[in-house]
Amino acid sequence: MRAAVIVFPGSNCDTDTHHALAEVMGVPTDLVWHATPSLDGYDLVVLPGGFSYGDYLRTGAMAAQARVMRAVREAADRGVPVLGICNGFQILLEAGLLPGAMLPNACVEFRCEWVHVRVETGRTPFTASADVGQVLRMPIAHGEGNYVADRATLDELHDNDQVVWRYTDADGRRTAGANPNGSVGDIAGVCNARGNVVGLMPHPERCSETALGGADGRMVWESVLARVAA
Amino acid sequence: MTAPADRAVPDDAALREVALTRDEYHQAFDLLDRAPNAVELGIIGGMWSEHCGYKHSRPLLRRFPGTGPQVLIGPGEENAGAVDIGDGLAIVMKVESHNHPSAVEPFQGAATGVGGILRDIFTMGARPIAILDSLRFGSLDDARSRFLANGVVGGIAWYGNCIGVPTVGGEIQVAPCYAGNPLVNAMCAGLIRHEDLTSAAASGPGNPLILVGTDTGRDGIHGATFASVEDPEASHRGVVQVGNPFMEKLLLEACLEALTTGGVAGLQDLGATGLTSATIEAAERGGCGVTIDVARVSQRADRMTPYEIMLSESQERMLVVAHAGREDEVRAVFTKWGLHSDVIGHVADGQDVHVTEGSVDVARLPVSMLVDAPTYEFPVERPAYLDDVQQLNVEDVPEPANLSETLLTMVASPNIASRRGVYRQYDHMVGTHTIGPPGGDAAVLRIKGTDRAIALCTDGNARHCYLDPFHGGAMAVAEAARNVSCTGAMPLAITNCLNFGSPEDPAVYYQLSRVIDGMTAACEALGTPVVSGNVSLYNESGDQAIWPTPVVGMLGLLEQANATCGIGFGAEGDIVGLLGDTPPELDGSEYLAVVHGQVAGAPTIDLEAELAVQTVLRDLIQAGLLASAHDCSDGGLAVAVAESAFAGGIGVDLEAGSPHERDDVTLFGEAPSRIVISATAEAWPDVEHLAAAAGVSVRELGRVGGDRLRLGRIDVALDEAHRAWDQGLDTALAGRQSNG
Numbered sequence: 001m002r003a004a005v006i007v008f009p010g011s012n013c014d015t016d017t018h019h020a021l022a023e024v025m026g027v028p029t030d031l032v033w034h035a036t037p038s039l040d041g042y043d044l045v046v047l048p049g050g051f052s053y054g055d056y057l058r059t060g061a062m063a064a065q066a067r068v069m070r071a072v073r074e075a076a077d078r079g080v081p082v083l084g085i086c087n088g089f090q091i092l093l094e095a096g097l098l099p100g101a102m103l104p105n106a107c108v109e110f111r112c113e114w115v116h117v118r119v120e121t122g123r124t125p126f127t128a129s130a131d132v133g134q135v136l137r138m139p140i141a142h143g144e145g146n147y148v149a150d151r152a153t154l155d156e157l158h159d160n161d162q163v164v165w166r167y168t169d170a171d172g173r174r175t176a177g178a179n180p181n182g183s184v185g186d187i188a189g190v191c192n193a194r195g196n197v198v199g200l201m202p203h204p205e206r207c208s209e210t211a212l213g214g215a216d217g218r219m220v221w222e223s224v225l226a227r228v229a230a
Numbered sequence: 231m232t233a234p235a236d237r238a239v240p241d242d243a244a245l246r247e248v249a250l251t252r253d254e255y256h257q258a259f260d261l262l263d264r265a266p267n268a269v270e271l272g273i274i275g276g277m278w279s280e281h282c283g284y285k286h287s288r289p290l291l292r293r294f295p296g297t298g299p300q301v302l303i304g305p306g307e308e309n310a311g312a313v314d315i316g317d318g319l320a321i322v323m324k325v326e327s328h329n330h331p332s333a334v335e336p337f338q339g340a341a342t343g344v345g346g347i348l349r350d351i352f353t354m355g356a357r358p359i360a361i362l363d364s365l366r367f368g369s370l371d372d373a374r375s376r377f378l379a380n381g382v383v384g385g386i387a388w389y390g391n392c393i394g395v396p397t398v399g400g401e402i403q404v405a406p407c408y409a410g411n412p413l414v415n416a417m418c419a420g421l422i423r424h425e426d427l428t429s430a431a432a433s434g435p436g437n438p439l440i441l442v443g444t445d446t447g448r449d450g451i452h453g454a455t456f457a458s459v460e461d462p463e464a465s466h467r468g469v470v471q472v473g474n475p476f477m478e479k480l481l482l483e484a485c486l487e488a489l490t491t492g493g494v495a496g497l498q499d500l501g502a503t504g505l506t507s508a509t510i511e512a513a514e515r516g517g518c519g520v521t522i523d524v525a526r527v528s529q530r531a532d533r534m535t536p537y538e539i540m541l542s543e544s545q546e547r548m549l550v551v552a553h554a555g556r557e558d559e560v561r562a563v564f565t566k567w568g569l570h571s572d573v574i575g576h577v578a579d580g581q582d583v584h585v586t587e588g589s590v591d592v593a594r595l596p597v598s599m600l601v602d603a604p605t606y607e608f609p610v611e612r613p614a615y616l617d618d619v620q621q622l623n624v625e626d627v628p629e630p631a632n633l634s635e636t637l638l639t640m641v642a643s644p645n646i647a648s649r650r651g652v653y654r655q656y657d658h659m660v661g662t663h664t665i666g667p668p669g670g671d672a673a674v675l676r677i678k679g680t681d682r683a684i685a686l687c688t689d690g691n692a693r694h695c696y697l698d699p700f701h702g703g704a705m706a707v708a709e710a711a712r713n714v715s716c717t718g719a720m721p722l723a724i725t726n727c728l729n730f731g732s733p734e735d736p737a738v739y740y741q742l743s744r745v746i747d748g749m750t751a752a753c754e755a756l757g758t759p760v761v762s763g764n765v766s767l768y769n770e771s772g773d774q775a776i777w778p779t780p781v782v783g784m785l786g787l788l789e790q791a792n793a794t795c796g797i798g799f800g801a802e803g804d805i806v807g808l809l810g811d812t813p814p815e816l817d818g819s820e821y822l823a824v825v826h827g828q829v830a831g832a833p834t835i836d837l838e839a840e841l842a843v844q845t846v847l848r849d850l851i852q853a854g855l856l857a858s859a860h861d862c863s864d865g866g867l868a869v870a871v872a873e874s875a876f877a878g879g880i881g882v883d884l885e886a887g888s889p890h891e892r893d894d895v896t897l898f899g900e901a902p903s904r905i906v907i908s909a910t911a912e913a914w915p916d917v918e919h920l921a922a923a924a925g926v927s928v929r930e931l932g933r934v935g936g937d938r939l940r941l942g943r944i945d946v947a948l949d950e951a952h953r954a955w956d957q958g959l960d961t962a963l964a965g966r967q968s969n970g
Contacts, residue, residue: 009480009567009568010392010476012392012479012660013660016660049660051476053476054474054476055476110387110391110657111654112655112656112657112659141657141660143391205662206660211676212662212665
């Protein structure tokens with residue numbers, strides 16, 4: 001088992017994600033430079049949060065053109081679990097590896113706070129160990145997490161069970177106050193049709209240890225570790 | 231000094247442009263024994279500005295204690311101070327102002343303030359792990375103050391979030407005196423191993439000087455000199471810089487990586503006066519001269535003059551002194567990060583800064599004259615206003631009939647209400663160090679790979695300093711230390727930013743001198759030396775000087791990260807008490823200002839009592855006896871109790887006690903050196919015992935429980951008070967009427 005955390009210029013959750021995987025979960029993990037042509041030998045690929053290339057263009061648009069993204073696509077095609085967190089999610093959208101797009105938060109402000117998300121499907125490697133309907137408490141930190149997609153895409157997401165997490169209150173109810181960014185359908189995370197490429201806005205690496213105020217993010221890592229080991 | 235009558239002197243406009251007085255021009259002339267040319271005059275003006283040369287404050291700043299066993303790098307030695315935190319690790323820290331730019335363009339002014347303080351930290355080789363921002367604005371009833379406040383918060387969020395350094399704390403305070411002159415002080419703390427501390431020295435003649443980062447443009451020329459004169463609005467147009475946090479992120483990573491090559495001899499950031507002070511200060515530290523060829527500086531504007539290149543304050547630039555022969559290796563790291571670099575000169579024998587444009591000489595000045603700005607000292611005379619404002623007769627203050635209503639007003643007031651609406655715009659978690667998030671008395675950050683944690687906060691009550699500069703200065707340090715102690719951390723050292731009006735005004739000079747004396751007394755009493763700092767003078771607009779506003783950034787250490795304490799009440803049935811027994815008074819209180827529209831009284835502090843209270847507080851936390859601890863400051867006992875209840879999500883039923891015959895004085899007085907604590911009923915006897923053994927009084931107030939805030943004559947639903955507190959600042963910042 002070996003994990004890759006991709007480093008783009010401007011990634012800033014790369015070392016946090018490395019810490020969560022390597023130090024907390026005990027997974028051999030490499031920080032992999034964006035110019036790397038191949039991800040052969042990795043069983044898990046994570047695109048971390050941050051502001052790749054400053055996000056001066058659309059969020060994730062520049063990073064989606066980085067050399068390593070060809071290798072990410074190849075790894076995804078091989079069925080390797082790929083997780084995009086926050087900016088990593090935005091990059092996967094821009095790269096076309098996940099459907100949909102991001103808009104600025106409806107509140108037009110950056111939001112860094114704890115939210116609740118409900119697990120909608122156990123079909124992805126990152127939710128396989130969770131119960132559907134399970135509510136996780138995780139932090140968000142983004143200015144553009146307002147997920148959108150056209151009607152046809154949303155229907156497809158629904159029909160193919162591609163919505164992975166939705167924002168809810170602590171009891172798992174979808175309420176107006178529970179969605180921090182205005183995303184359509186309260187969507188917090190989606191996967192590709194195959195289920196191995198997953199993007200989510202909350203940061204599991206920020207809630208993998210109780211000292212940080214919560215450890216619900218471990219579910220994401222434990223799921224994928226169990227899946228890779230199986 | 232008398233100048234020869236026949237000496238030609240530049241006209242007033244020319245001198246004003248470089249912020250030199252006629253006398254200073256003559257001093258420069260005499261030191262050089264010739265007339266400085268235009269470029270030299272610009273360099274001298276920049277280096278002798280208040281911002282770089284501290285000409286009005288340097289003699290006063292020498293009073294600060296700057297040494298101690300924990301101090302690795304003290305004030306003035308490098309770009310920031312460094313403090314030992316054990317395990318071979320150090321915290322590098324500093325706070326710096328960006329007041330004048332923020333008054334004109336709040337978003338970019340604040341953003342580049344954050345960028346500047348970050349560079350001061352990573353130029354020492356340390357990785358920045360925390361930002362704190364201490365902000366002051368005029369009344370939020372005024373649309374322009376709201377524009378400034380929202381712009382500043384937006385700029386801090388934009389820069390800090392993008393670069394990925396968490397903004398974990400700070401303050402926002404409003405008072406009318408800041409209407410034309412807001413304060414934006416940014417503090418940064420960085421983490422480093424002792425042996426990796428890097429000097430900003432240009433030493434080793436022949437070593438190349440490499441300029442890396444943004445190309446140099448015409449932006450920000452004379453930022454330092456204009457920050458040192460009055461009326462920022464008039465002076466700052468066209469000199470505000472624009473930040474690029476992505477570029478700074480690349481610089482940060484590339485510089486830290488370049489240091490690991492061993493090819494770097496010194497690292498210096500470019501801040502105020504740009505290349506000028508960067509090269510000159512580095513040369514001074516190295517005891518060498520420097521030679522710079524401005525033609526080799528990459529420029530982003532056409533036909534820039536040597537004068538403009540030397541004084542440009544374009545952001546996100548660093549000066550790297552490489553070991554001769556290793557420059558290619560160092561530059562390769564910058565290239566990897568997509569950064570452009572130029573070798574623009576070298577360290578030279580001798581003691582001069584020598585500027586050329588190609589082969590043409592442009593300037594040659596001795597480093598010593600530039601780093602030794604003329605200093606000014608004035609007599610310290612107590613201004614007459616103090617006698618007026620210190621008058622306070624409590625009997626003349628009408629006691630409100632309904633103290634529950636008073637509490638609701640107080641918790642909704644902008645200086646007390648929840649800061650959540652602001653700090654949730656800041657990424658305060660990135661780095662996964664933050665174990666004590668914003669909202670407590672101090673931020674707590676774990677140090678990965680150790681059992682340790684640090685606590686950080688900023689404090690500085692300007693109203694207290696205005697009413698009594700000495701006691702106010704002491705209280706700023708004491709409150710910062712108290713906030714850190716409330717987390718269980720041992721206060722180690724401070725950094726500070728002194729924001730004052732014009733030192734040429736005798737009342738302001740008195741304030742500056744006495745605030746420094748008060749801070750010095752508190753630093754000595756509490757064992758927290760000053761390791762770094764910054765001075766911002768001429769904070770005036772129109773005729774009005776700001777209140778004297780020292781901002782104290784305090785570092786504390788927890789040897790066991792888990793032996794910490796929060797501010798929120800714990801469980802039903804826990805006992806609430808007040809540690810410390812300073813008699814209640816209304817002097818300088820928020821209550822007096824908010825409810826009665828008065829700024830009056832003479833706040834005082836007893837530093838021995840303060841030390842005793844903080845010491846026993848930390849002992850209680852280390853012994854695991856406390857469920858909560860919260861500093862009793864703005865808004866007094868009632869607000870401290872309310873905040874602990876909000877944080878814990880549980881009500882209280884308490885006696886106010888009757889240390890004063892008037893309940894409003896007991897509840898809202900702001901006497902220092904007091905802490906609201908809570909503990910289980912089982913632990914309480916031990917709390918009393920430990921406190922008694924230390925000679926510190928602890929008064930039992932009542933019990934935690936229920937869904938109401940009951941405190942003496944106050945009786946309100948916790949929900950209602952919480953809502954008022956939660957929305958108070960957001961409502962004010964949005965310019966909406968409060969519904970409270």
